[in-house]
Amino acid sequence: MTETFLELDKRHVWHPFTQAQTAPDPIVIDSAQGVFLRTKDGREIVDYISSWWVNLFGHAHPTVSQAIAEQAARLEQVIFAGFTHEPAVKLAKTLSDLLPGELNRVFFSDNGSTAVEVAMKVAYQHWRNIGQPNRKRFMTFDGAYHGDTVGAMSAGIASKMFDAWEGLLFSVDIMPYPETWENDAEVEAKETAALVAVDQHLAEHGSEICAMILEPLIQGAGGIRMVRPAFLKQLVNKIQAQGILVIFDEVMTGFGRTGENFACEKIGVVPDLICLSKGLTAGFLPLSVTVVTDRLYETFLGETFDKAFCHGHSFTANPLGCAAALASMELLQQKETRDSLKRIEQAHHRGLDYLRDLPQTRHHRVTGTVAAFDAVVDDGGYTSSLGGELKKWFWDRDMLIRPLGNVLYLLPPYCITDEQIDAGWKAMAEAMIKLNPR
Numbered sequence: 001m002t003e004t005f006l007e008l009d010k011r012h013v014w015h016p017f018t019q020a021q022t023a024p025d026p027i028v029i030d031s032a033q034g035v036f037l038r039t040k041d042g043r044e045i046v047d048y049i050s051s052w053w054v055n056l057f058g059h060a061h062p063t064v065s066q067a068i069a070e071q072a073a074r075l076e077q078v079i080f081a082g083f084t085h086e087p088a089v090k091l092a093k094t095l096s097d098l099l100p101g102e103l104n105r106v107f108f109s110d111n112g113s114t115a116v117e118v119a120m121k122v123a124y125q126h127w128r129n130i131g132q133p134n135r136k137r138f139m140t141f142d143g144a145y146h147g148d149t150v151g152a153m154s155a156g157i158a159s160k161m162f163d164a165w166e167g168l169l170f171s172v173d174i175m176p177y178p179e180t181w182e183n184d185a186e187v188e189a190k191e192t193a194a195l196v197a198v199d200q201h202l203a204e205h206g207s208e209i210c211a212m213i214l215e216p217l218i219q220g221a222g223g224i225r226m227v228r229p230a231f232l233k234q235l236v237n238k239i240q241a242q243g244i245l246v247i248f249d250e251v252m253t254g255f256g257r258t259g260e261n262f263a264c265e266k267i268g269v270v271p272d273l274i275c276l277s278k279g280l281t282a283g284f285l286p287l288s289v290t291v292v293t294d295r296l297y298e299t300f301l302g303e304t305f306d307k308a309f310c311h312g313h314s315f316t317a318n319p320l321g322c323a324a325a326l327a328s329m330e331l332l333q334q335k336e337t338r339d340s341l342k343r344i345e346q347a348h349h350r351g352l353d354y355l356r357d358l359p360q361t362r363h364h365r366v367t368g369t370v371a372a373f374d375a376v377v378d379d380g381g382y383t384s385s386l387g388g389e390l391k392k393w394f395w396d397r398d399m400l401i402r403p404l405g406n407v408l409y410l411l412p413p414y415c416i417t418d419e420q421i422d423a424g425w426k427a428m429a430e431a432m433i434k435l436n437p438r
Contacts, residue, residue, distance in 0.1 A: 005028060006025050006026070006028070009026060010025075013026075024392075027039060027395070028040045031060075032047070032059030032060055033058070033059055033060050034058040034059060034060075034413075034415050035047055035058055035059075035412070035413055035415055035416050035417075035420060036059070037051075037059070037400060043398060044398060045395070045398050045399065045400050046398060046399050046400065046416075046420055046423075046424070047059070047400045047412070047413065048399055048400055048401045048410050048411070048412050048416075048424050049400060049401065049402050049409075049410070049411050049412070050279075050283065050411055050412060050413045051283060051400075052278075053220070053252050053257075053278050053279075053411055054278045054279060054281075054282075054283035055279075055282065055283035055413045056255060056256065056279040056282045056283065056328060056331070056332070056413060056414055057282050057328070057331050057337070057413060057414055057415055058413050058414075058415035059283075059413075061282060061327075061331070063327050063330070063331060064281070064282045064284050064324050064327040064328060064331075065284075066327075067323045067324060067326065067327035068284060068285070068320050068323055068324050068327075070323070071087060071319055071320050071322075071323035072320055074319075075319045076318075076319060076320060077315065077318055077319060077320075078319070080108065080312070080316040080317045081312055081316075084317075085317070085319050085322075087317075087319045087322035087323045087326060088108065088317040088319070088322045090322075090326055091106070091322045091325050091326050091329070092106035092289075094326060094329050095276070095289065095291060095329070096291070098261055098262075098329065099262065099264075099274065099291060100262075100264060100265055100270050101270030101293065102270070102293040102294045102295065103270065103271075103274055103291045103292065103293055104291075104293070104294050104297075105291065105292045105293070105294060105296075105297040106289050106290075106291050107122070107289065107290045107291070107292070107309070107311075108287070108288070108289055108316045108317035108322075109288045109289070109290065109313055109316060110286050110287065110288060110313055110315060110316075111147075111277055111286050111288050112147050112249075112251035112252075112275065112277035112278060112288055113146070113147025113148050113149045113152045114147075114149060114288060114313070115249075115251060115275035115276065115277050115288035115289060115290045116146045116147050116149070116151065116152040116155065116213070116247075116249055116251070116275050116290075117147070117149045117150075117151045117152055118275075118290040118311060119211075119213070119247045119249075119273045119275050119290045119292075120138065120151045120152075120155065120211070120213065120247070121151070121309070121311060122273060122290065122292060122296070122300075122309060123138075123210050123211040123245045123247060123272075123273065124136065124210055124211075125300070125309065126245065126296055126299050126300075127210055129299045129300060129302075129307050130299050134207070134208055135207070135208060135209060135210045136208065136210055137172070137173055137205060137208045137209045137210055138154075138155060138172045138173065138209070138210055138211055138212070138213060139172070139173045139174075139175055139198075139201070139209060139211070139212035139213070139239075139244075140155045140156070140157075140158065140172045140173070140174055140175070140212070140213055140214065141158070141174070141175055141176075141177040141214050141215075141219070142158045142174050142175065142176055142177045143158055143159060143177050143179075143219055143222040143223065143225055144156050144158055144159060144177075144213075144214065144215060144219060144222060145159040145161065145215075145219065145220060145221035145222045146213060146215070146249050147251075150165075150168055150169065151170075153165060153168075153169055154169040154170045154171075154172055155172055155213050156222075157169055157172060157174075158174045159221065159222050160381075160382075161221070161382065173201060173205065173209070175194065175197060175198055175201065175212075176190075176193065176194045176197050177194070177219070177225065177227065178190035178191045178193070178194045178227055178231060179219075179225040179226060179227060180226060180227060180228060180365070181226070181362075181363040181364055181365040182352075182356075182363075182364045182365060182366075187228065191227075191228070191231045191234075194231070194235075195231075195234060195235065195238070198235060198238060198239075199238070202238070202239070202242055202244075206242050206244065209242075209244050210244070210245065211244060211245035211246065211247050211272070211273075212239050212244060212245075212246055212247065213247040213248075213249060214232075214246075214247070214248065214249065215248075215249045215250075215252070215253065216232055216248050216249075216250060216253055216258075216263035216264060216267060217229065217232065217253055217258050217263045217266065217267070217367050218252065218253055218257075218258065218263075218367055218370055220251075220252040220253075221404065223372075223374075223382075223404055223405070223407045224365070224370065224372035224404065224407055224409045224411075226365045226367050226372075229266055229267045229268070232267045232269070233267050233268050233269055236267070236269040236271070237269070240269075240272075245272040245273065245296070246269075246271040246272050246273075247271060247272065247273045247274070247275065248262075248263070248264055248271040248273070248274045248275065249275045250262055250263055250264070250274055250275060250276055251275055251276065251277045251278055251288070252278055254274075254276045254278070254279060254280070255276075255278075255279035255280065255328070255332055256279070256332060256337065256341050256368070256369065256414065257279070257368055257369055257370055257411070258367050258368035258369075258370070259341050259342070259345060259367070259368030259369070260368075261332065262274070266368075270293075272292065272293055272296055273290060273291070273292045273293075273296065274290070274291050275288070275289075275290050276288060276289050276290075276291065277289075279328065280325050280328060281321055281324035281325045281328055282324060282325075282327065282328035282331065284324040284328075285318070285320055285321040285324050286315075286321065287318065287321035287322070287324070287325055337414055340414040340415070341368060341369055341414065343418065344368075344369040344412065344414065344416065344421065345366060345368055345369060347418045347421040347422065348366045348369075348370075348371035348410065348421065348425075349366055349371075350422070350425075351371070351410075351421055351422055351424065351425025351426075352364045352366070352371065352373070352425065354425050354426055354428075354429035355373055355425065355428065355429050355432065358429060358432050358433070359376065359438045360375060360376050360432040360433070360436045360437070360438045361373045361374065361375060361376065361432055362374050362376055369411065369412065369414070370409065370410075370411050371409060371410050372407055372408065372409035372410075373407075373408055373409075373428075374406055374407055374408075375390075375403075375406040375407075375408060375432060375436050376406075376436070376438060377406045377436065379406075380405065380406045381405045381406070382404060382405040383405060384405035384406040386403070386405075386406050386435065386436060387403045387404070387405045387406065389435055390403045390408065390431055390435065391403065393431050393434075393435060394427060394431070397427055399423075399424060399427060401424065401427070401428070408428050410424050410425070412424075
């Protein structure tokens, strides 16, 4: 007897972030277009989370699809050590023009975790190259998540998601994170306390610190936790004033998510290194970059190989990924996209009106195209029992909304309509009333 598609999946596939013994059957998606995912049985599901935050302009966008097809007919892959090609060079120039300051040197890799790993290795080796090998400590924020490779997990240890590998990880210096929300009366006190803690830490360990890595404006997997731009501007200025490197992990926040091209622009600072992925290729292909300043890049130049950055991947600067990214950057700069960023933010503020007065909800917050709130529950956090119930509840209503435990959020592709956003917020309000009575 021939096995069904799902039986084959269960026999051979290992899915991410899943307890296979207890998880329901995975859902088979047959195709996608615009904001919709289509199942084998013909259902159309509104993708309210951009398929894990990667899809910027809608599924199967013809501009990106065509760019990939044309590139595939010309050059699909070539080793990038000692070779180059037009899509990579054009993309590096495009990103350098988009990014502020002297963020002009682009190192290609494959995904967000690896972009972070590259940034941490570059920062660490920089100090060795200039004769200060004592600078080995990294600063991070409480609740941070930076990916699933060893360095990225170490930087994100405060997310509480990596207990299984604690013995593999190196220690980092964790700073308080003054998360905030609408009508937060204590935000200034929290920010002041956080900056005082940073000052004290710098006074004691400043000469040993290699870099601080942070997710600017929004912590993603840690619970869509937000801080104010002015706080981060003060923080970055303090750190850079002491000569310490600053790494911005804009894997999620880049390419319009915060309302500007990059969160660093909204804050008004220029980090020394920036990590980009997810929306880089509009969600079509895996690709990431770590972009550094000219000044930092120059510390790796010399007559001997020991100062070079010895890191790379088989598919570094894959031409297909670069072609997709060039098309994505073209779409990002169109007036229609810029208008959508403002429109979506306004629609989020209106949609939260359905929830603001519900006792089941608190900490309503919006930054750009990202909006969230916390469900008031007894078992908060990533493993909250409410999360699984909510996922099924939304799916039964043809909505892909994937709570982070008791944190509910919308992070949609830019082609979503105001009516679809409104429907999403109404559904979340109804879910709170029915599934989370208070």
